[in-house]
Amino acid sequence: MPGGQPALHQGPHHRAARPGRGPPAQAHAGPRTPRTARPKRTAHDDTRTHRARRHEKDETLAVQDSLKTRRTLTVDGQEYDYFSIPEAEANGLGDVSRLPFSLKVLLENLLRYEDGGTVVADDAKAMSQWVTDRKSDREIAYRPARVLMQDFTGVPAVVDLAAMRDAVAGLGGNPDQINPLSPVDLVIDHSVMVDSYGNPTSFKRNVEREFERNRERYEFLRWGQQAFDNFRVVPPGTGICHQVNLEYLGQSVWVKDDGAGRNVAMPDTLVGTDSHTTMINGLGVLGWGVGGIEAEAAMLGQPVSMVIPQVVGFKLTGELNEGATATDLVLTVTQMLRQHGVVGKFVEFYGPGLSALTLADRATIGNMAPEYGATCGFFPVDAETVRYLEFTGRDPHRIKLVEEYCKAQGLWREDDTPDPVFSEVLELDLSEVEPSIAGPKRPQDRVAVKAAAGEFRSHLQRELGLDPDGPAADMAEEGPAAIGDSAKQAFDDSGIQVEGENYRLNHGDVVIAAITSCTNTSNPSVMLGAGMLARNALERGLEVKPWVKTSLAPGSQVVTDYLEAAGLQDDLDALGFNLVGYGCTTCIGNSGPLADNIAGAVEKGDLMVCSVLSGNRNFEGRINPHCKANYLASPPLVVAYALAGNMRVDLLNDPLGEDRKGQPVYMKDIWPSAGDIQSMLQASLTSDMFKDRYANVFQGPPEWQGIQVGEGQTYQWQDDSTYVRRPPFFEDMGGEPAGLEDVHGAHTLAILGDSVTTDHISPAGAIKKDSPAGRYLMDRGVEPRDFNSYGSRRGNHEVMMRGTFANIRIRNEMVPGVEGGVTKHVPSGQQMAIYDAAMQYQEEGTPLVVVAGKEYGTGSSRDWAAKGTRLLGVKAVIAESYERIHRSNLVGMGVLPLQFPDGTSRKTLGLTGAERWDLTGVKDGVTPRMTVQATLHRPDGSQEAVNLLCRIDTADEVEYYRHGGILHYVLRQIAGRASA
Numbered sequence: 001m002p003g004g005q006p007a008l009h010q011g012p013h014h015r016a017a018r019p020g021r022g023p024p025a026q027a028h029a030g031p032r033t034p035r036t037a038r039p040k041r042t043a044h045d046d047t048r049t050h051r052a053r054r055h056e057k058d059e060t061l062a063v064q065d066s067l068k069t070r071r072t073l074t075v076d077g078q079e080y081d082y083f084s085i086p087e088a089e090a091n092g093l094g095d096v097s098r099l100p101f102s103l104k105v106l107l108e109n110l111l112r113y114e115d116g117g118t119v120v121a122d123d124a125k126a127m128s129q130w131v132t133d134r135k136s137d138r139e140i141a142y143r144p145a146r147v148l149m150q151d152f153t154g155v156p157a158v159v160d161l162a163a164m165r166d167a168v169a170g171l172g173g174n175p176d177q178i179n180p181l182s183p184v185d186l187v188i189d190h191s192v193m194v195d196s197y198g199n200p201t202s203f204k205r206n207v208e209r210e211f212e213r214n215r216e217r218y219e220f221l222r223w224g225q226q227a228f229d230n231f232r233v234v235p236p237g238t239g240i241c242h243q244v245n246l247e248y249l250g251q252s253v254w255v256k257d258d259g260a261g262r263n264v265a266m267p268d269t270l271v272g273t274d275s276h277t278t279m280i281n282g283l284g285v286l287g288w289g290v291g292g293i294e295a296e297a298a299m300l301g302q303p304v305s306m307v308i309p310q311v312v313g314f315k316l317t318g319e320l321n322e323g324a325t326a327t328d329l330v331l332t333v334t335q336m337l338r339q340h341g342v343v344g345k346f347v348e349f350y351g352p353g354l355s356a357l358t359l360a361d362r363a364t365i366g367n368m369a370p371e372y373g374a375t376c377g378f379f380p381v382d383a384e385t386v387r388y389l390e391f392t393g394r395d396p397h398r399i400k401l402v403e404e405y406c407k408a409q410g411l412w413r414e415d416d417t418p419d420p421v422f423s424e425v426l427e428l429d430l431s432e433v434e435p436s437i438a439g440p441k442r443p444q445d446r447v448a449v450k451a452a453a454g455e456f457r458s459h460l461q462r463e464l465g466l467d468p469d470g471p472a473a474d475m476a477e478e479g480p481a482a483i484g485d486s487a488k489q490a491f492d493d494s495g496i497q498v499e500g501e502n503y504r505l506n507h508g509d510v511v512i513a514a515i516t517s518c519t520n521t522s523n524p525s526v527m528l529g530a531g532m533l534a535r536n537a538l539e540r541g542l543e544v545k546p547w548v549k550t551s552l553a554p555g556s557q558v559v560t561d562y563l564e565a566a567g568l569q570d571d572l573d574a575l576g577f578n579l580v581g582y583g584c585t586t587c588i589g590n591s592g593p594l595a596d597n598i599a600g601a602v603e604k605g606d607l608m609v610c611s612v613l614s615g616n617r618n619f620e621g622r623i624n625p626h627c628k629a630n631y632l633a634s635p636p637l638v639v640a641y642a643l644a645g646n647m648r649v650d651l652l653n654d655p656l657g658e659d660r661k662g663q664p665v666y667m668k669d670i671w672p673s674a675g676d677i678q679s680m681l682q683a684s685l686t687s688d689m690f691k692d693r694y695a696n697v698f699q700g701p702p703e704w705q706g707i708q709v710g711e712g713q714t715y716q717w718q719d720d721s722t723y724v725r726r727p728p729f730f731e732d733m734g735g736e737p738a739g740l741e742d743v744h745g746a747h748t749l750a751i752l753g754d755s756v757t758t759d760h761i762s763p764a765g766a767i768k769k770d771s772p773a774g775r776y777l778m779d780r781g782v783e784p785r786d787f788n789s790y791g792s793r794r795g796n797h798e799v800m801m802r803g804t805f806a807n808i809r810i811r812n813e814m815v816p817g818v819e820g821g822v823t824k825h826v827p828s829g830q831q832m833a834i835y836d837a838a839m840q841y842q843e844e845g846t847p848l849v850v851v852a853g854k855e856y857g858t859g860s861s862r863d864w865a866a867k868g869t870r871l872l873g874v875k876a877v878i879a880e881s882y883e884r885i886h887r888s889n890l891v892g893m894g895v896l897p898l899q900f901p902d903g904t905s906r907k908t909l910g911l912t913g914a915e916r917w918d919l920t921g922v923k924d925g926v927t928p929r930m931t932v933q934a935t936l937h938r939p940d941g942s943q944e945a946v947n948l949l950c951r952i953d954t955a956d957e958v959e960y961y962r963h964g965g966i967l968h969y970v971l972r973q974i975a976g977r978a979s980a
């Protein structure tokens with residue numbers, strides 16, 4: 001069908017799966033009881049709540065087409081124009097047949113948008129040169145077909161759009177000019193918390209609390225639905241953005257109207273405001289995460305500026321062994337690629353092993369691209385892609401177009417397709433993958449399950465200086481100063497008695513076991529594996545340890561359907577893995593509080609207790625404030641660790657518990673075989689489940705439907721709102737940018753170490769009562785129980801400024817031995833919250849810098865990490881290296897990212913924070929990667945010059961910086977066009 005919207009309910013199109021390759025389209029066995037409180041719906045109607053269905057027009061398609069590539073493809077009598085890669089080759093481009101598939105997608109984009117301005121013929125030529133050089137330093141303008149957002153990043157993006165409407169009116173334009181030009185889907189998935197768990201009403205109670213906490217935000221989004229074109233909202237309680245994208249939104253081939261009535265077919269591509277947007281690469285859809293500000297620019301018609309990347313080929317051979325899961329595989333891939341180094345590069349998977357991976361397995365691997373550091377992990381379209389599109393109920397005509405278009409374009413993979421050429425290659429024999437977990441602090445730190453207990457013991461020794469095998473041991477050399485006597489005492493005393501219970505809690509006990517995250521809940525094999533392990537455990541009489549907070553939060557309602565059809569939800573319920581919500585929950589840190597008596601014991605003994613989750617991130621402070629060690633694991637292993645109750649157990653050799661006869665039960669006794677999982681999958685998962693659930697995807701629960709919808713082109717900001725406020729970014733903005741300025745006499749706001757994450761800079765989780773943000777909220781009558789999270793308050797800059805650098809685990813080297821967002825206000829010598837110091841410096845008229853180590857801004861794309869930095873008055877960040885998205889977000893917010901030269905760092909310079917900085921050379925004009933001269937003024941009166949690399953990397957970024965940020969640039973363009 002024309003347009004990008006998939007058609008559902010076009011009748012069954014069942015097709016038998018290849019043996020051992022995933023779900024066939026059989027009628028499901030067993031009863032199917034809807035578990036949600038939501039009534040079953042049958043009609044798909046998103047027009048009642050959305051201002052307009054996407055018009056899917058693109059009038060900016062190639063006006064030059066110098067290689068004469070426009071051709072027509074006819075599918076079932078319907079014509080589609082397309083910009084042909086083989087024709088480009090035949091007409092003089094050169095041999096591009098062995099370009100990596102992912103770069104062919106970029107090449108097609110350049111052919112389609114060749115306008116002689118933003119895209120020129122030489123851009124495509126650079127692609128053919130890439131085949132020879134296997135790298136390129138050419139900067140290109142890339143236009144993805146669509147944008148995906150989640151609510152943590154989506155609310156501030158819509159807040160910015162609403163503020164831009166006000167600003168454009170202020171500049172004399174029409175507010176209606178601010179509208180997404182590309183289709184935007186926003187999925188509300190990040191806000192549900194695990195307040196209630198382990199009982200049949202948990203889902204209902206968590207949804208109720210979610211709506212109580214988030215009503216203001218949801219009202220705002222309902223206003224956005226009616227105010228903006230091309231903007232759709234998937235309501236809360238429906239699913240997780242990447243799983244919804246995989247199961248419904250993604251099409252592999254997209255279609256737009258060229259404005260002259262012709263349908264144009266193109267690869268489905270997107271950018272998303274969530275770093276795990278990369279999951280959709282499993283479906284042959286090129287996509288990655290960008291900051292909210294870049295996404296806003298993309299949806300307003302700005303191309304994404306990028307250098308043609310290197311592509312690392314990852315060859316897969318063989319098949320996974322019995323007992324190894326897709327999660328084990330992705331943790332292995334992550335470790336290998338991290339060790340290799342793929343930051344800023346594409347990874348593309350190839351080789352005969354691809355045919356041994358289901359699409360769900362591929363999506364799991366695509367999901368964790370941010371963890372292995374790549375821009376994306378791409379899988380080309382092949383027969384498995386088509387099988388998945390069919391099984392998940394996509395429009396049969398579109399599926400036919402996918403196959404024919406990809407074959408016509410050289411974008412189709414077969415087992416005997418010649419290998420593309422790559423910049424570098426790695427290889428993995430799938431049969432070498434062993435059961436694994438990753439942690440305790442980083443996703444790339446894979447540990448074989450067989451070694452996990454020993455590794456945890458070592459970690460405990462390193463971190464706490466305790467020997468878990470005997471009396472207190474010597475402190476390890478690098479043991480942090482934070483170790484308390486209570487931690488040591490707790491170990492000596494064999495733990496801490498939990499108030500009101502008959503057990504003690506000790507280091508290594510698992511207090512959270514969460515089946516969570518689109519990474520794994522999109523994969524039926526591991527979800528059914530978890531359910532079958534639960535069933536087998538129950539049959540042997542095992543129980544989850546009473547101190548474990550258990551939860552199950554799938555990324556789509558289809559998961560509930562097949563778990564119920566298999567009868568496995570009852571088994572999971574019986575172990576406490578009741579449904580808690582359809583959303584990110586523990587994966588984004590919404591694990592909810594621990595029981596008071598458990599939390600009390602953890603605090604009393606300063607215990608290093610653990611979480612085990614089927615997520616993709618485990619940075620300090622992310623999962624739960626009480627969990628200092630966090631392990632990523634497959635859903636079945638999450639259940640196994642919940643049964644064992646601690647990380648000290650060797651899952652392969654120690655019993656998980658005892659059966660009713662007092663006999664030990666080992667994990668191998670209850671682990672389901674791959675064959676049994678496959679049989680269960682074939683019996684329980686059906687194509688109709690996808691069709692039924694996604695027929696109602698925009699409708700939402702009654703709580704959503706009952707929200708009052710505000711009207712009007714511009715938003716009526718509420719003065720008393722603590723969730724949604726007009727941000728100050730565009731206040732007093734003139735029609736022309738002010739000139740660039742050097743920085744003189746800057747103080748240091750913080751000195752941070754290596755691998756500081758965006759979560760350290762702008763936490764998403766809990767707001768502490770005694771923090772600046774907590775005080776702000778309480779001053780406005782918000783009780784701590786209603787604080788919600790920082791992530792949910794990103795529509796209020798007042799909260800977010802106060803939350804910047806406020807992660808409870810951040811360590812500022814200016815205040816040694818202190819954890820949390822604290823610094824020294826140098827002129828007064830006083831120690832205070834970073835926000836308070838920044839405000840004091842602002843009053844004093846003093847500019848600020850932040851100094852950091854390697855990989856600054858690693859982790860999730862989080863534009864508030866850059867926005868907050870700007871609002872605190874930080875003019876420049878000076879780091880040893882940067883994570884890709886955060887660096888560009890800093891530029892996008894008008895903050896200068898500077899880089900120490902090789903061999904120079906805060907340590908070699910002996911920085912204490914007492915120095916003052918001059919940064920010169922900026923006011924004379926910025927060029928990409930120029931040198932900025934820094935002069936350090938030390939307290940003893942001495943000076944030192946350092947040449948810093950300006951990490952404004954492209955000409956477009958120079959323009960953004962010159963305008964004070966990307967949104968200012970876009971706004972002036974729009975206002976300029978209006979007045980022209």
Ligand code: SF4
Pocket residue numbers: 150189240241242274276516517518519583584587588615616
């Ligand atoms: S489940 Fe985790 S990875 Fe998936 S969107 Fe939510 S936070 Fe991101």
